[in-house]
Amino acid sequence: MIKANLHTHSLYCDGKAPVEDVITTAIDKGFDVLGFSSHAPVPFDNNFSIKDDSSLKEYVNEVRTLSRKYAGDIKVYLALEADYIPGISTPFAEFRRENNLDYIIGSVHLVKSPEDELWFIDGPRHEIYDEGLKMFFKGDIATAVKAYYHQVNEMITTQRPDMVGHIDKVKMHNKGRYFEEDESWYVKLVDETLDFVKANDTIMEVNTRGIYRGRSTSLFPGKEILKKAARMNIPISLNSDAHKPQELEGYYREATNILLECGYKESYYFMDGQWKAFALK
Numbered sequence: 001m002i003k004a005n006l007h008t009h010s011l012y013c014d015g016k017a018p019v020e021d022v023i024t025t026a027i028d029k030g031f032d033v034l035g036f037s038s039h040a041p042v043p044f045d046n047n048f049s050i051k052d053d054s055s056l057k058e059y060v061n062e063v064r065t066l067s068r069k070y071a072g073d074i075k076v077y078l079a080l081e082a083d084y085i086p087g088i089s090t091p092f093a094e095f096r097r098e099n100n101l102d103y104i105i106g107s108v109h110l111v112k113s114p115e116d117e118l119w120f121i122d123g124p125r126h127e128i129y130d131e132g133l134k135m136f137f138k139g140d141i142a143t144a145v146k147a148y149y150h151q152v153n154e155m156i157t158t159q160r161p162d163m164v165g166h167i168d169k170v171k172m173h174n175k176g177r178y179f180e181e182d183e184s185w186y187v188k189l190v191d192e193t194l195d196f197v198k199a200n201d202t203i204m205e206v207n208t209r210g211i212y213r214g215r216s217t218s219l220f221p222g223k224e225i226l227k228k229a230a231r232m233n234i235p236i237s238l239n240s241d242a243h244k245p246q247e248l249e250g251y252y253r254e255a256t257n258i259l260l261e262c263g264y265k266e267s268y269y270f271m272d273g274q275w276k277a278f279a280l281k
């Protein structure tokens, strides 16, 4: 197994360390592959994404320059974690074309409501999740969660990301308060989304961040989804979504065991211009 992480943030977005510090830590930890995936700019004020086009250009130049500087020690790749918000976010193809990216992780952190408000399902505070659910979806969790998965489906088919990020993120602030993940309406939504992942040859990310940050009791996605996806031969990529250098391999050992238990034998990583499968052990 190689050591790799393709989902990494830095000071350009909501990460806590400069790009170069992340690279040198990755080298110290024996990583073979490191991909930077700062949050792509979105056309409204926020505290998580790259601010604007000029910061995006700086990010692209810095990652490419440092990738050359450390080429003898580690393979460094340039990517974005791009939000998909229908009618609002920049088309992924435009980000790809303008910045010559190695790959794109497509993620939904903001769910568009029927009245066009944005429900923020990420971040450390569940009050924001609860408020949005109440105000934008009249407290109807099934409708809200359905809007989330439908937005993910639409992202997969219209934006064609290489990888779909933390596919069941919407569960994070639920914590058994609004629904159980084995309820039939929820299982049906997940099944539909897995069909879209499969049909579009999308790689499904396995994201450990929720666990090592203590925000989730299971991986994104959880075991039941992983078992189903393994039976469907959906390719996965194990990543830490590191916001600090010390998080680069957060919960990797445990996650690897969970993946083996769920029927997975390999994880996909981008390397030398293409996606390749690497044995989990």
Ligand SMILES: [Zn+2]
Residues within 6 Å of the ligand: 081, 107, 109, 165, 166
């Ligand atoms: Zn994310």
Ligand SMILES: [Zn+2]
Residues within 6 Å of the ligand: 007, 009, 081, 241
């Ligand atoms: Zn991320």
